[in-house]
Amino acid sequence: MGAVPGMTTLIEVDGLKKHFPVSRAIGEVLAGRRPVVHAVDGVSFNLHQGESVGILGESGCGKTTMGRPLLKLITPTAGTIRFDGADLAALKGPELQAFRKQAQLVFQNPFDALNPRFTIYRALAEPLVNARVPRDEQDELLLTAMRRVHLSDVGQYYDKFPHQLSGGQLQRVVLARALVLVPRFFVADEPVSMLDVSVRAGILNVMREVRDTLGLTAVYISHDLALVRYVCERTITMYLGIVVEDGPTEDVVRRPQHPYTQALVKAVPVPHVDQSREPLPITGGVPDARNPASGCRFRDRCPYAFDRCAEERPALKPVAPNHRVACHLLD
């Protein structure tokens, strides 16, 4: 994708693949076959400085796997990722440490993300200690991070243990912990899926504020289009390890171009009695990622599939400014 005028690229993902080996049946062992799951199978995109991007998809589409190599938490099978121009694969020593400070992960389950034996203070200070931030600078950084997540009355929280806080407070602490080092980039994987609706809204609002005040580049991984729409200006839809649509969130929600995105938008439930109850255009669920179909991976479920879809994998092509879609129908 060409650079957007006035925006600097922070992350460049090029031809990223991540395959995982799966356990083999006896026949496969004898035949010397090593089957793999193509969790991410050739993904390229750029993330611009200050951009909030949602990675949308259903279980098994590869969205969670997609987030990990962006933080150098797993090694890709193929492809490169550049952060601020530097190839992540080559980062070592002090450079890697510097990267770790700038790129953070916000965990999905706040109840698991914090060590139950650590006080909130210790949990928050841990990243600072690991990054060798001088002791006398730590308290100020902690206070700033806690203010950003609206837990400014820190005296109330520092000496508590995780089990003494509510789910919403815990997720704020998890977010504060990701912010103490003032990163430039974070990946949040289903950041509110474990929380009740009434609490969820507060966390999403904090995430929007943080994005705006810190100018962070953020990737939100979610199956929930309504959530992605709330916090992301751009949405990348994945299906079976590849990107099928990538565009401004409002365009994707209002005028989805790929048949899969169209079905997703239609399927999202809304809290009104008065809503469309037409059957969805697609049937079945996301198939096994071990043997993806030739050509277009969505063709088995696509109501519009034709001959070419079996023969040729559609490339992501621009359909509008900053909007790309991988579908032969659009040629």
Added chain:
Amino acid sequence: MPPPPPILSIRGLQIHYRTDRGVIRAVDGASFDVPAGAVVGLVGESGCGKTTAARAITGVIPANASVVGGEVVYDGRDLAGLSHRKMAPLRWREIAFIPQSAMNSLDPVYRVGAQVLEVLVDRGGYDRKRADARAAELFQMVGLDVKRLRDYPHQFSGGMRQRAAIALALALEPRLIIADEPVTALDVVVQRQVLDLFKALQRRLGLSVILVTHDISVVAYVCDQVVVMYAGKIVESGPVEAVLTRPSHPYTMGLYNAFPDLQRSGGTLVPIDGSPPDLIDPPKSCRFQARCPFQQPRCDAPPDLEPVGDDHYAACWRADDAAELRRLAESPATWERSPA
């Protein structure tokens, strides 16, 4: 038009859990009806008592829980506190259960078909030949290939398992189905497919259903009636359309404003600050008081469910001002306090 007579009528239901910390009053005086042939959504957030209340109807509650008060009248009989032995003939035949994750209802070491047959033969008195035919019929009804009866549960996708759980629940033609978060674990596309199937079968078979969920969009999509629970109490109930378009309890208003809505563009989601009270020592006031932006001194006394419209009830002293409160509730400033 008078509502049809209820198939199930719950009155003053109280369920306590004994724990090391004390007695948790999980359900504290819940009353609602399930009209015959209707889908009633029992909605609320974690710990509000919705699952406990629904499970108590079939007597399937954890060992440390007990029904300490109230009635569960099914077809004229009080089921509350009935022994397992006396409940047994009603299960599957009259009242069937669909759990959140069908992995919990399907045994991983037996073929799915064997489990359907077990219900048909052991519980329903089917002979083997008729049971085979019925199992095939059930799989067709829920859109599963009859050949898949020979599969093990792990060979099914999440959506297929949920379909199998529906088939199992329908096996002995019950009249009332209790479904606990039946689509929560599913992806949106599959969720929609399962809800469409469920609704079609419910209509065709004239089933009465209690659908437990935290998701008001699921309620909007399939339910006729909704019962909103908060901290062990029912705060609002009524026809789905009335409750969603004219919520009359501040909690329902808050829940609605906090819910992301793909049809509503822009706007801000408004959280409800604070958390629900500890049900070991619940406040004597209205239980929502501490989080309610509209509280007044009279809220120190707990309000009862009172009619606010046609078949529509709310437990709020200010229900008469509901229109004004709804307007105020839309503004984020109304709800701003210290974070939860």
